[in-house]
Amino acid sequence: MQIRYSILWTVFLAVGLFVTGCDSGGPSGELVASFERVQSSELTIDFKDRSRNPGGSITSQTWDFGDGASGSGANPSHTYDEQGTYTVTLTVEGNGGSTDSTSREINVGVPGTQQFEVTIENVGGVFPITKSGAFGSGPAGPGEEFQFSFTTGPEELPGTGAALSFATMFFQSNDAFYAFQPEGIPLFRESGAPRGQDGPVSVTESVGLWDAGTEVDEEPGTGDNQLPISGGPDEGGKIVPITNLDDDDLLEDPPRHPDEADTLEYPAVSDVLEVTIESEEDESSGGYKFTVTIENVTDETNTQVNGEDISLLPGTFGAHFDQVPGGDPEENPGDDVRYPGFIGVEDSTASAGLERLAEEGDRNDHFNNEIDPLTGITVPVSPGAFAAHSDAIQPFSLNREASGGIEAVAEDGDPSTLAETLGSASAVTNGATFGDGALAPTAGSDNNTVTFTVFAAEPDPEEDFEGDRLSIATMHIQSNDYFYAFDPAGLPLFDENGDPISGDVTSELSLYDAVAEQDQEIGVGINQAPRQPSPDTGPSESGTVDRITRLPASDDLVDVIEVTVTPVAP
Numbered sequence: 001m002q003i004r005y006s007i008l009w010t011v012f013l014a015v016g017l018f019v020t021g022c023d024s025g026g027p028s029g030e031l032v033a034s035f036e037r038v039q040s041s042e043l044t045i046d047f048k049d050r051s052r053n054p055g056g057s058i059t060s061q062t063w064d065f066g067d068g069a070s071g072s073g074a075n076p077s078h079t080y081d082e083q084g085t086y087t088v089t090l091t092v093e094g095n096g097g098s099t100d101s102t103s104r105e106i107n108v109g110v111p112g113t114q115q116f117e118v119t120i121e122n123v124g125g126v127f128p129i130t131k132s133g134a135f136g137s138g139p140a141g142p143g144e145e146f147q148f149s150f151t152t153g154p155e156e157l158p159g160t161g162a163a164l165s166f167a168t169m170f171f172q173s174n175d176a177f178y179a180f181q182p183e184g185i186p187l188f189r190e191s192g193a194p195r196g197q198d199g200p201v202s203v204t205e206s207v208g209l210w211d212a213g214t215e216v217d218e219e220p221g222t223g224d225n226q227l228p229i230s231g232g233p234d235e236g237g238k239i240v241p242i243t244n245l246d247d248d249d250l251l252e253d254p255p256r257h258p259d260e261a262d263t264l265e266y267p268a269v270s271d272v273l274e275v276t277i278e279s280e281e282d283e284s285s286g287g288y289k290f291t292v293t294i295e296n297v298t299d300e301t302n303t304q305v306n307g308e309d310i311s312l313l314p315g316t317f318g319a320h321f322d323q324v325p326g327g328d329p330e331e332n333p334g335d336d337v338r339y340p341g342f343i344g345v346e347d348s349t350a351s352a353g354l355e356r357l358a359e360e361g362d363r364n365d366h367f368n369n370e371i372d373p374l375t376g377i378t379v380p381v382s383p384g385a386f387a388a389h390s391d392a393i394q395p396f397s398l399n400r401e402a403s404g405g406i407e408a409v410a411e412d413g414d415p416s417t418l419a420e421t422l423g424s425a426s427a428v429t430n431g432a433t434f435g436d437g438a439l440a441p442t443a444g445s446d447n448n449t450v451t452f453t454v455f456a457a458e459p460d461p462e463e464d465f466e467g468d469r470l471s472i473a474t475m476h477i478q479s480n481d482y483f484y485a486f487d488p489a490g491l492p493l494f495d496e497n498g499d500p501i502s503g504d505v506t507s508e509l510s511l512y513d514a515v516a517e518q519d520q521e522i523g524v525g526i527n528q529a530p531r532q533p534s535p536d537t538g539p540s541e542s543g544t545v546d547r548i549t550r551l552p553a554s555d556d557l558v559d560v561i562e563v564t565v566t567p568v569a570p
Contacts, residue, residue, distance in 0.1 A: 031056070033092045033100040034416070036423050036432040038453065042109045043083070048432070049074040050416050053094045064089040066106075083109035104424055112458045113429065114500050115568040116493065118386065118470070120434065121449045124441035124560035127376030128337050129320040130156050130523060134367045135294075136314030139171070142299035146312065148292055151285040152319045153524045153531050154188050156478075157378060161322030162187040164277070165339035167357055167366065168294065168315030172221035172305040175212040175350075175358040176242060176253075176266065177315075178273065182348075183329070183336035186322055187277075187290060194279040194288045204274050209251055209266055210342075212350040212358035213237030216259045220266055221306030227361060239348050242266055271301040272310055286480075286520025286527060292317065313361035318371055340370040377478050377523035379560045380438040380530075382413025384474030387422040387431030387490075388456035394488045395422060395471045399544045402481075402514040406545070409473045410481040410514035412535040413438065418473060429468050430455045438477060441560070453568075459498040467494035470565065477530060478523040480538060481514040482548065484561050493565070500567035510550050511558050515543030 034050040049061050063071040065078045066086030080086065086108060091101040131150035140146055146168075155161050163184035170176040185206045188194050195201055211217065215234060218225060225231060237256050245252040251266040274295045282289035298310045321337040323329050329336045341354030350358065353366030385405070387395065395418065396406045405418030415433045422431040434452045442448045456468035469490030476482035491508050494500055513519070518539045520527060527538030549558055 030054075031058075031092065031094045031098045031100050033090050033102040034420050035088075035090045035102065035104070036419055037088070037106055038430070038432050041079075043081070044077060044079045045106065045108060046077045047075065047088070047090075049090065049092070050420065050433075051090070051092045051100070052416075053092075053098075057095045058092050059095050060093045062091045064091075080108045107429070112460065113455045114458050114467075114493070116388075116454050116456060116470075116500065117451055117566045117568055118434075118454055118472075119449060119451045119564045119566070120381070120384070120439065120472070120474070121562045121564075122379075122381045122439040122441045122560060123562045124379045124381075125376060126441055127374055127378050129318045129340075129371060129375040130162070130377065132316070132318040132320075132367070132371045132375040134314065134316050134363050135166075136168075136312075139311040139313055140294070140296045141311050142296050142309050144312075145293055145295040146314070147294070148317060149289060150317075150319055151282050151287050151289050151521060151524050152187065153287040153526055153528075154192060154194075155531065156321065156523055157380075158530055160324070160337075162319060163322040163337070164290070164292070164317070164319055165342070166275075166292070166294070166315055166317040167339070167342065167354065167363075169313045169358055169361040170209060170220075170266070170272075171227060171311045171313055171361065172308065173266070174215040174217050174223055174226055175355070176217075176220075177210055177212060177354075177358040178207055178269065178312075179210055179339070179342060180206050181208065182338040182342050183322070184318075184320065184339060187279075187319065194290070196276070196278040196290070197280065200276040200278040200293065202274060202276050204270050204276075207269050207273070207275055209242040209269055210358075211237075211240050211242050211253055211256070212355060213239055213256065214350050214355045215359050216257050217253060217264055219262075219264055219306075221308055237349075239342065239350055244268070267298075267303045267305065267310070270297075271303040272296070272298055273312060284521070286518075286525030290319070314363055315357065316363045316367045316371055318375070340374060341366055378441060379523075380440050380477045381484070381561055382409070382438055382475035382477055382529075383415050383433055383435035384409065384472055384484075385415035385419040385422060385431070385433050386452065386454060386470065386472045387419075387425075387428045388454045388468040388470055388493065389422070389425070389428040389431070389490060390457065390465070390468060391489060393422075393425055393427040394490060395473060396485070396512075396545050397488050398547060401543070402516050402545050406473060406483065407481070407514055407516045409475055410479075410483040410512075411475075411517050411529075411538075413475040413477060413529055414535065415473065422471075429457045434472075435474075456493045459494050461498075466492065467498065469493060472563070474561070475529070476511060476560070478528060480517045480519050480525060480528055481541075483512055483514060484509055485512055486510070488545075491565075501565055502567055504562065504564050506562045506564075507550070509561065509563060511548040513546045513548055515541055515546055517541055 031053045089103040135148040165184035341351030353370040408414040459467040471490040
């Protein structure tokens with residue numbers, strides 16, 4: 001697809017992911033003081049204010065570090081003089097004058113701890129086409145039609161929209177084909193309503209006839225190099241629209257090659273085909289089902305070419321991004337997302353797959369090599385929570401209802417409640433949130449990877465203690481309530497010899513269903529974070545946490561995240 005990846009993902013990085021609920025904020029309510037701490041060195045602690053004041057703001061933070069020192073501000077750092085246990089108190093004031101305080105005991109420089117660096121990377125693919133296919137099993141003659149259906153939502157990622165494209169050959173030509181403009185047509189109106197929700201609507205006026213510019217053109221229906229025989233001289237030209245140049249009822253294609261002597265005439269698009277779109281809410285997917293019909297209307301319009309009936313050939317289609325995330329095609333035409341092989345109008349050439357479709361009516365290369373590889377769901381990963389803890393605690397359990405903290409991560413990408421719960425547990429050595437925004441699948445960029453430091457208690461053979469475990473939880477953003485995590489008991493951070501583990505631990509991850517909200521089709525459902533109007537939207541589901549699959553695997557659901565753990569030398 002001529003998607004201009006560098007532009008797309010530069011924009012993606014610039015605007016971020018405006019995914020509803022995917023942040024580190026907390027649930028609604030009154031002013032609540034809360035904080036987390038991250039041990040950055042043996043005696044230095046970094047504090048982060050996680051207080052919330054829904055509908056208002058927090059105007060001040062005052063800290064008592066428990067050793068006689070105090071501080072202010074949202075994210076102070078404090079160095080203690082010696083190891084020990086200290087009671088830290090945070091007092092916050094809201095813009096209405098209300099105040100709240102919270103206290104927590106923290107361990108500083110506890111002997112027998114090992115420092116680790118944990119890196120979480122989004123390694124998923126970028127798929128600008130949500131749904132695609134090849135339609136038709138044979139030619140559609142006069143009065144016959146092609147029809148295909150697919151499900152999609154108003155947008156796969158915030159700001160991308162949803163558009164439809166298709167391509168099918170004009171049979172009695174050397175390399176002419178029917179298609180919309182390169183960027184397709186929007187599937188949803190500016191009001192947000194899907195096209196065709198009240199019944200089939202015609203979009204024929206948006207269909208054009210195009211000259212692929214790949215083979216020297218001959219008079220339609222008479223050329224020796226037109227189907228069923230193909231293989232005429234290469235034109236070496238550009239894709240151009242075939243338009244009505246003299247205000248008659250025909251389309252004209254002027255000579256563009258020395259071997260093309262005359263202007264060629266083709267029947268008007270509306271005399272050959274009619275394209276309609278119909279849509280309906282689709283309960284099974286949670287999105288909308290679109291049905292597209294391409295009808296050969298030459299029997300109604302009495303249209304022929306050189307005395308022969310006109311047939312339509314099988315083709316390809318795709319439901320894809322309407323524009324790059326955060327783009328503005330009116331200001332920058334390059335922000336449009338265009339159909340594969342159909343690169344554009346200005347100074348463009350047809351791809352190999354589109355050439356075969358336009359010259360031979362063979363859609364296989366166009367679909368298999370150029371469309372299908374770009375079809376899938378682009379999956380960001382939310383901010384998450386982590387904890388190093390003993391085996392006396394685990395963040396969730398299989399076959400039990402998800403806690404409020406797990407539910408907030410799995411449904412809305414909000415890790416604050418889970419981090420607060422884990423951070424206050426006595427069995428947790430170190431715990432906090434990670435990530436300031438969604439991790440996008442943009443390799444080599446600043447927002448596809450997050451690294452954080454965790455301190456873990458080392459094994460103690462005398463106490464029959466095998467050392468701390470690591471737990472993480474982060475949302476699969478294109479789902480209703482899926483989350484990535486290690487086993488409920490956590491990942492052992494020390495091996496059987498008591499040595500710290502090191503390396504890629506992705507295979508220890510699983511994808512889980514919190515079973516707290518009714519599931520919809522991945523990347524389509526309107527109650528999923530990128531498409532929901534507000535956090536915690538969607539019918540609740542009463543069930544217990546369930547493991548979906550182990551990682552890694554070659555699957556759009558799971559081939560998204562990579563986790564590495566590296567011990568840090570003292």
